[in-house]
Amino acid sequence: MRAAIVDKPGSIRVGEVPDPTAGDGQLVLRVGACGICGTDLHIADGEFPPTPYPIVPGHEFAGEIVEIGKNAPAEWQVGDRVAVDPSLFCGHCGPCRSGHGNLCANWNATGDTVDGAFAEYVAVPAVNAYRLPDSLNWQQGALVEPVSCAVHGVRRIGVEAGERFLVIGAGTMGLLMQQLLQRGGASVTMVDRNAARLPRATQLGADAVTTDTAQLSGERFDAAVDCTGVPSAIEAAFNSVRRGGRLLIFGVAPGDAQVNLSPFRIYNDELTIVGSMAVLNSYGAALDLVANGAVETAPLLTDALPLSEYPKALELMRSGAGLKVQVLPNAEQEG
Ligand SMILES: [Zn+2]
Ligand SMILES: [Zn+2]
Numbered sequence: 001m002r003a004a005i006v007d008k009p010g011s012i013r014v015g016e017v018p019d020p021t022a023g024d025g026q027l028v029l030r031v032g033a034c035g036i037c038g039t040d041l042h043i044a045d046g047e048f049p050p051t052p053y054p055i056v057p058g059h060e061f062a063g064e065i066v067e068i069g070k071n072a073p074a075e076w077q078v079g080d081r082v083a084v085d086p087s088l089f090c091g092h093c094g095p096c097r098s099g100h101g102n103l104c105a106n107w108n109a110t111g112d113t114v115d116g117a118f119a120e121y122v123a124v125p126a127v128n129a130y131r132l133p134d135s136l137n138w139q140q141g142a143l144v145e146p147v148s149c150a151v152h153g154v155r156r157i158g159v160e161a162g163e164r165f166l167v168i169g170a171g172t173m174g175l176l177m178q179q180l181l182q183r184g185g186a187s188v189t190m191v192d193r194n195a196a197r198l199p200r201a202t203q204l205g206a207d208a209v210t211t212d213t214a215q216l217s218g219e220r221f222d223a224a225v226d227c228t229g230v231p232s233a234i235e236a237a238f239n240s241v242r243r244g245g246r247l248l249i250f251g252v253a254p255g256d257a258q259v260n261l262s263p264f265r266i267y268n269d270e271l272t273i274v275g276s277m278a279v280l281n282s283y284g285a286a287l288d289l290v291a292n293g294a295v296e297t298a299p300l301l302t303d304a305l306p307l308s309e310y311p312k313a314l315e316l317m318r319s320g321a322g323l324k325v326q327v328l329p330n331a332e333q334e335g
């Protein structure tokens with residue numbers, strides 16, 4: 001089959017690899033769509049430590065079952081449409097046994113540490129598959145994984161009706177976070193240095209938008225969410241929460257980044273700072289939110305490219321020109 005292959009950091013090509021087969025408890029899917037996210041850029045650049053090379057990346061995906069391995073649950077039939085939680089938790093380490101599989105000591109994920117879905121076919125554990133309603137297309141199905149990350153983030157920070165949130169970063173994740181917070185009864189002020197990204201936040205119901213936190217003129221929020229991973233943005237988010245406020249570190253900062261936060265303020269203002277790492281028991285909820293229209297997907301799905309253009313899709317993602325860039329690995333065959 002054809003697949004996007006990262007042979008080693010910086011070396012990306014589309015070529016032939018052996019077809020996957022369905023191992024014990026596995027399904028093989030014909031991939032309908034697979035989204036690119038920041039992690040894929042890190043994998044391409046050699047900046048995601050768990051990734052072994054060569055690898056076929058791709059962890060945000062949906063597809064049609066074409067092969068069923070032995071011992072897979074009987075509910076699955078060839079032809080069923082599914083979206084897939086890429087998490088591969090070991091189940092037996094300390095974090096897994098205490099219900100924190102996303103912090104697994106032996107963490108793996110389809111597309112991050114084992115071959116993923118920027119390919120015509122992908123093998124996945126059947127227990128990770130969720131039935132995709134007929135009302136959702138492949139692109140919406142592939143968006144469920146980032147939604148599930150946002151669901152986990154919202155669960156970590158918490159939201160109450162009437163709260164005022166500051167969200168920094170109006171990319172795909174920021175706009176998903178915005179929608180979920182609003183659904184929880186909060187109002188959202190969105191900040192992004194790229195003014196071109198702000199009209200979508202307004203269209204999705206943001207209370208206010210701005211390109212610079214300095215323009216918030218000392219306004220204090222009940223909680224702030226950083227969706228950028230940029231140290232200066234995290235500091236601005238920290239400085240914008242009220243006494244007793246909360247800060248969620250949701251964006252992925254470089255591993256060696258440092259921020260300058262006042263411990264006196266954390267103490268004196270009783271601030272709460274929390275992190276949110278990937279997905280934890282949030283995939284099914286995310287699929288429901290997409291299926292029932294609670295999350296608007298159309299404004300986020302800006303680009304869909306064929307598999308042959310995977311390197312171009314990566315560069316499009318890197319440029320920040322669009323929002324969610326996806327690859328349709330079987331679109332060329334389907335014409
Ligand atoms: Zn991702
Ligand atoms: Zn584990």
